[in-house]
Amino acid sequence: MPEQLPAHPTVVWLHPAAPAKPAEGAPCNGCGLCCLAEPCPLGMLVSRRRKGVCTALRWSDADQRYWCGMVADPGGVTGLSHPWAVRALSALARRWIASGVGCDARLDAQASHPTDSL
Numbered sequence: 001m002p003e004q005l006p007a008h009p010t011v012v013w014l015h016p017a018a019p020a021k022p023a024e025g026a027p028c029n030g031c032g033l034c035c036l037a038e039p040c041p042l043g044m045l046v047s048r049r050r051k052g053v054c055t056a057l058r059w060s061d062a063d064q065r066y067w068c069g070m071v072a073d074p075g076g077v078t079g080l081s082h083p084w085a086v087r088a089l090s091a092l093a094r095r096w097i098a099s100g101v102g103c104d105a106r107l108d109a110q111a112s113h114p115t116d117s118l
Contacts, residue, residue: 012053013034014109017064021109025102030065032057034105040069042096046077068097 010076021031023080034040035057039047043054046069056069056077069077070093075086 010037015059015066018059019065021105021107022103024104024106027100028103030063031109032059032066033107034103035066035068035101037105037107040097042093043068046070068093068099071097071099076083102109 012033014036019029019031021033022029035043035054038051039049039054039056043056044050047055049055054068055058058069058072058076060067060072067073071090072108074089074093075081078089080086080089094100
């Protein structure tokens with residue numbers, strides 16, 4: 001039996017310069033698709049939401065990619081300013097989100113066409 005699509009697919013808007021989503025298992029390239037679709041468990045904690053864009057997600061113009069704010073700038077996400085706490089949170093966040101393990105987002109990205117919104 002063919003896989004059925006959800007009645008109301010989730011629509012997220014990626015930064016135009018965001019890299020394409022990597023294949024499952026490939027290293028994360030910062031496409032942001034997973035965090036734009038829904039927060040991970042850590043994102044749920046800092047975003048205080050279960051659905052929608054993770055508030056910890058950050059776009060980097062310099063790197064032309066998305067970063068998890070809890071890894072790249074935990075002080076900016078949480079408001080903590082003690083250097084040891086910021087370093088510890090970043091290290092803990094890397095472990096919690098399995099940074100470097102590989103893409104686990106079972107999502108597909110489709111380009112939007114101007115007529116799609118009509």
